[in-house]
Amino acid sequence: MAMINKDISYTLLKSIVRRANAASPSTLRFRQAQRTTFNAATTKDFPQEPRPVANPPTTTATDTSNNNDNNNNNNNNSNDKIFDFDDTKALFASVSTGKLMHSAATLNVAAMEPMVDLSLWVINSRLMDVGLFRAVVLTTIKHTAYSHFVAGADTLETGQTVRRLWESGLRGIVDYGLEHANDNESCDKATQHLARSGSTCIIRTGLGSLNYGLMLLKVSFVAVKVTAVCPVYLLRRVSDLLRWEYKNSSFKLPWKQQSLPIFAETSPFYHTLQQPAPLTADEEHDLELAYKRLQTICDKSFESNVPVVIDAEDTSIQPAIDYMTYWASFKYNKSKTPMVYGTVQAYLKDAGERLFLAKKGADKAGLPVGFKLVRGAYMSSERKLAHSLGVESPVHNTTNDTHNCYNRCAAFMLDEVCMRPGGLIVATHNLESAKLAAQKAREYGITKDSQKLEFASLYGMSEAMTFGLRNAGFGVSKYLPFGPIDQVMPYLLRRAEENKGLLSSSNLDRKLMTKELRRRMKAYFGKGMKEGENQIKP
Numbered sequence: 221m222a223m224i225n226k227d228i229s230y231t232l233l234k235s236i237v238r239r240a241n242a243a244s245p246s247t248l249r250f251r252q253a254q255r256t257t258f259n260a261a262t263t264k265d266f267p268q269e270p271r272p273v274a275n276p277p278t279t280t281a282t283d284t285s286n287n288n289d290n291n292n293n294n295n296n297n298s299n300d301k302i303f304d305f306d307d308t309k310a311l312f313a314s315v316s317t318g319k320l321m322h323s324a325a326t327l328n329v330a331a332m333e334p335m336v337d338l339s340l341w342v343i344n345s346r347l348m349d350v351g352l353f354r355a356v357v358l359t360t361i362k363h364t365a366y367s368h369f370v371a372g373a374d375t376l377e378t379g380q381t382v383r384r385l386w387e388s389g390l391r392g393i394v395d396y397g398l399e400h401a402n403d404n405e406s407c408d409k410a411t412q413h414l415a416r417s418g419s420t421c422i423i424r425t426g427l428g429s430l431n432y433g434l435m436l437l438k439v440s441f442v443a444v445k446v447t448a449v450c451p452v453y454l455l456r457r458v459s460d461l462l463r464w465e466y467k468n469s470s471f472k473l474p475w476k477q478q479s480l481p482i483f484a485e486t487s488p489f490y491h492t493l494q495q496p497a498p499l500t501a502d503e504e505h506d507l508e509l510a511y512k513r514l515q516t517i518c519d520k521s522f523e524s525n526v527p528v529v530i531d532a533e534d535t536s537i538q539p540a541i542d543y544m545t546y547w548a549s550f551k552y553n554k555s556k557t558p559m560v561y562g563t564v565q566a567y568l569k570d571a572g573e574r575l576f577l578a579k580k581g582a583d584k585a586g587l588p589v590g591f592k593l594v595r596g597a598y599m600s601s602e603r604k605l606a607h608s609l610g611v612e613s614p615v616h617n618t619t620n621d622t623h624n625c626y627n628r629c630a631a632f633m634l635d636e637v638c639m640r641p642g643g644l645i646v647a648t649h650n651l652e653s654a655k656l657a658a659q660k661a662r663e664y665g666i667t668k669d670s671q672k673l674e675f676a677s678l679y680g681m682s683e684a685m686t687f688g689l690r691n692a693g694f695g696v697s698k699y700l701p702f703g704p705i706d707q708v709m710p711y712l713l714r715r716a717e718e719n720k721g722l723l724s725s726s727n728l729d730r731k732l733m734t735k736e737l738r739r740r741m742k743a744y745f746g747k748g749m750k751e752g753e754n755q756i757k758p
């Protein structure tokens with residue numbers, strides 16, 4: 221019965237959307253693009269502008285953030301209907317005063333540039349070799365940045381964090397936090413660890429809950445780094461061979477399995493300047509092992525019906541990562557809801573075109589695909605490498621180009637997933653991008669129950685945006701890195717850099733948290749708290 225209802229509502233939605241789209245010029249452009257086969261497609265085929273949003277921009281007093289100072293100029297300061305930052309009471313209703321004070325304090329300290337610079341200097345200094353000093357520094361970090369940005373030291377603590385998120389209407393993307401493995405032995409260890417800790421973490425989120433189905437809903441995705449299951453040298457070799465095959469149609473890769481388009485004409489090919497040697501028997505064997513490891517993690521995750529999302533890395537190894545992602549997609553994406561998601565980095569000039577080609581390729585093969593959309597985290601190393609080789613950088617020349625590309629990719633995928641099976645994770649801290657995606661999703665009637673769209677941000681970041689999207693009725697997840705303090709230190713250092721300075725991305729959070737704390741204090745000391753209001757908890 222539920223299935224029939226689902227089918228009826230899906231058909232209904234499709235016909236509504238078809239009618240709604242009929243008048244949209246951008247959709248006509250998009251449809252025209254769709255008719256082009258993926259082999260012949262070029263950047264021209266990818267929608268050049270995001271579809272106009274329903275609510276025209278106006279100025280709002282509470283959109284106080286400089287968060288998007290460098291954002292695209294579409295709809296800046298728009299008084300949209302997605303976020304209501306005026307009502308901080310509703311925004312932070314699920315956050316205890318203690319947690320709010322801790323978060324506001326940590327973010328305010330993180331905004332003090334000299335303080336962060338000093339901390340970074342201390343952490344990287346030889347003082348950390350002195351036992352007692354190290355213990356004091358690590359304890360301080362544990363109670364500040366670590367508890368703010370990291371979900372827990374182990375699966376038990378992380379499970380509890382997921383449960384707390386669930387209670388406040390959010391879900392968790394469990395991130396194993398393991399980065400690169402260099403040989404088969406460390407990949408095997410990583411796989412064991414990943415498969416075990418992933419499922420344990422999912423199970424542990426259910427502590428105290430008797431409802432198994434509900435328990436599984438609390439974890440929306442398991443994040444996987446292919447660099448932890450396949451030695452990096454092999455990812456490089458496979459990427460080289462894939463590039464050469466794309467450029468030379470007579471060049472054959474006997475080990476290559478069914479895949480989707482990995483490159484576009486505009487993709488960077490400078491990593492592979494001469495014909496690479498074929499994979500040796502040992503390398504082919506290692507590749508087989510890598511498939512098996514990815515399979516082990518997927519199987520373990522799918523036992524709990526939790527999809528996996530595969531992270532993106534730098535362009536030197538990303539072709540191999542995309543290849544493995546598509547291999548797993550063909551293996552596991554059997555129903556309307558994809559179980560394997562890849563990642564597209566919108567800061568890359570070829571991102572839109574590659575996304576378009578992969579999606580069209582998937583449609584042709586009847587394969588539902590899911591993508592996490594990010595801006596990208598390797599900008600300086602990408603630019604540095606391109607500069608050192610004297611070639612054009614693969615990263616957009618301006619931040620605005622990246623913003624536009626991100627918004628176009630999100631609009632394209634939303635158009636796609638509303639019409640046919642597939643999924644999108646809008647992974648960003650950028651308010652404007654989230655707003656545009658949310659407005660479009662709302663036009664299409666995509667809500668948190670549709671399993672087609674999830675917003676995602678890092679744990680401890682963009683809290684106002686997170687709660688705003690939740691209040692607006694969308695599925696929202698927090699990316700949850702976990703592990704002992706030593707293991708997650710590089711991650712913490714990246715967060716420290718990101719939140720540094722008064723104009724950092726945490727600006728809006730700091731302002732709104734302070735405003736809400738003031739409101740609660742006033743309510744408590746002024747009129748006294750009414751029953752059921754946000755109590756001031758220790």
Ligand SMILES: Cc1cc2nc3c(=O)[nH]c(=O)nc-3n(C[C@H](O)[C@H](O)[C@H](O)COP(=O)(O)OP(=O)(O)OC[C@H]3O[C@@H](n4cnc5c(N)ncnc54)[C@H](O)[C@@H]3O)c2cc1C
Pocket residue numbers: 290530531532533563565567594595596597598599615616617618619620621622623647648649650676677678699725
């Ligand atoms: C849930 C989640 C998962 C993620 N997974 C991955 C992943 O798998 N792989 C990965 O690489 N990253 C990943 N990231 C990190 C992501 O790529 C970004 O580094 C980070 O989220 C900041 O981007 P933003 O969308 O939040 O945008 P913003 O807050 O707007 O920040 C964008 C930043 O990028 C700078 N920038 C972008 N393009 C340019 C340009 N062309 N020129 C100059 N500056 C530019 C801007 O100045 C700004 O500082 C993930 C992030 C999240 C939230």
